[in-house]
Amino acid sequence: MTKEKKFYYETPPDNIFNEVKEKSIKIWKTYDNTYGYADEKIDYIKTIGNIKDNMMTIIAMFDINNQMKLAGKLSFEANKEIAEKLIAVNHPSEYNPFALYSMKNYE
Numbered sequence: 001m002t003k004e005k006k007f008y009y010e011t012p013p014d015n016i017f018n019e020v021k022e023k024s025i026k027i028w029k030t031y032d033n034t035y036g037y038a039d040e041k042i043d044y045i046k047t048i049g050n051i052k053d054n055m056m057t058i059i060a061m062f063d064i065n066n067q068m069k070l071a072g073k074l075s076f077e078a079n080k081e082i083a084e085k086l087i088a089v090n091h092p093s094e095y096n097p098f099a100l101y102s103m104k105n106y107e
Contacts, residue, residue, distance in 0.1 A: 007088045009053045016078045017050040023073045024058050027066060056085060068097040076101070 011017075025045055031038040041061055048054045059082060062070060071079055079101035086096045093099060 005089055008056065008085045011050055011052055012055050012081050012085075014050055016075075016081050017055050019075060019078050020055050020058055020070075020082070021045055021048075023070060024061070027062070027070060027073070053085075055082070064095055064097070067095075071097040071101045074098075074101065 012020075025042050028038045028041045028045070033039055045058055045061075048057065059067060059070070071082075074082075079098045083096055083098040083101075086098065087093075
């Protein structure tokens with residue numbers, strides 16, 4: 001595994017993981033929960049710890065539109081961490097809204 005790919009699986013700092021977890025739960029709470037789908041996602045997010053790529057698992061639970069919504073709620077540092085992890089695994093830039101919010105002029 002390349003150094004870049006290893007970075008994707010590295011555990012992020014606790015403060016960034018906790019921020020992503022908190023903001024993700026807030027977004028899921030805004031969804032219709034008629035069939036328990038939102039509760040299922042929230043309950044899962046609440047149970048996972050900051051181990052390896054769990055933060056990226058939380059990110060992957062959202063489609064691109066909701067990833068953009070999440071990116072808009074995260075700090076510069078969190079967006080930068082996520083953007084760099086996606087870049088490390090050659091994630092297409094057009095599907096990396098975190099890169100936009102990790103640019104200096106968005107601070």
